[in-house]
Amino acid sequence: EDQVTQSPEALRLQEGESSSLNCSYTVSGLRGLFWYRQDPGKGPEFLFTLYSAGEEKEKERLKATLTKKESFLHITAPKPEDSATYLCAVGEGGGSEKLVFGKGTKLTVNP
Amino acid sequence: NAGVTQTPKFQVLKTGQSMTLQCAQDMNHNSMYWYRQDPGMGLRLIYYSASEGTTDKGEVPNGYNVSRLNKREFSLRLESAAPSQTSVYFCASSGGSGNTIYFGEGSWLTVV
Numbered sequence: 001e002d003q004v005t006q007s008p009e010a011l012r013l014q015e016g017e018s019s020s021l022n023c024s025y026t027v028s029g030l031r032g033l034f035w036y037r038q039d040p041g042k043g044p045e046f047l048f049t050l051y052s053a054g055e056e057k058e059k060e061r062l063k064a065t066l067t068k069k070e071s072f073l074h075i076t077a078p079k080p081e082d083s084a085t086y087l088c089a090v091g092e093g094g095g096s097e098k099l100v101f102g103k104g105t106k107l108t109v110n111p
Numbered sequence: 112n113a114g115v116t117q118t119p120k121f122q123v124l125k126t127g128q129s130m131t132l133q134c135a136q137d138m139n140h141n142s143m144y145w146y147r148q149d150p151g152m153g154l155r156l157i158y159y160s161a162s163e164g165t166t167d168k169g170e171v172p173n174g175y176n177v178s179r180l181n182k183r184e185f186s187l188r189l190e191s192a193a194p195s196q197t198s199v200y201f202c203a204s205s206g207g208s209g210n211t212i213y214f215g216e217g218s219w220l221t222v223v
Contacts, residue, residue, distance in 0.1 A: 087154070101153045
């Protein structure tokens with residue numbers, strides 16, 4: 001059974017304190033690993049898609065990396081506005097439409 | 112550009128009542144989805160539609176029906192609402208397998 005595990009469940013940082021969120025997965029034939037940001041009362045907002053081990057993508061203070069078994073979302077010098085829940089999802093191969101989501105990491109950045 | 116629009120935003124139902132959640136996308140996507148999100152459970156797929164005229168069950172389809180009305184619209188119906196269906200429902204769309212899925216803003220449903 002495909003599984004996605006995110007850690008930690010919650011992370012509290014001081015402004016400027018860099019850290020990483022982890023997403024480990026087991027899936028038969030990865031067709032993509034997706035990172036989303038979700039603010040309270042809102043729908044998930046797309047951040048990155050990674051397709052193969054070794055791939056990296058960056059956007060402002062965020063950088064996503066992918067290995068064969070896990071992905072990291074690195075947050076460099078975070079600001080309070082980076083506070084949100086970050087969701088990881090994986091899609092299995094074979095043309096499947098389904099994404100399996102992790103339960104998310106709730107990030108709080110204090111000023 | 113509206114993206115994915117879903118209505119209503121909030122709804123309170125009594126047990127046994129029926130209702131339909133509406134969803135429309137303006138990105139010309141082939142695939143559309145309905146997810147539910149519950150505390151501690153993450154996002155779970157209810158139904159999806161890979162193209163106009165097709166629908167398939169996801170992880171938690173029991174108690175729901177869907178209709179892909181046309182390429183733009185995908186509705187979710189609760190025929191006889193139960194308290195266990197209290198949740199936040201998200202509609203989403205994508206260009207197909209392997210493509211990014213884009214979400215609507217959510218519909219908060221409470222069944223009492």
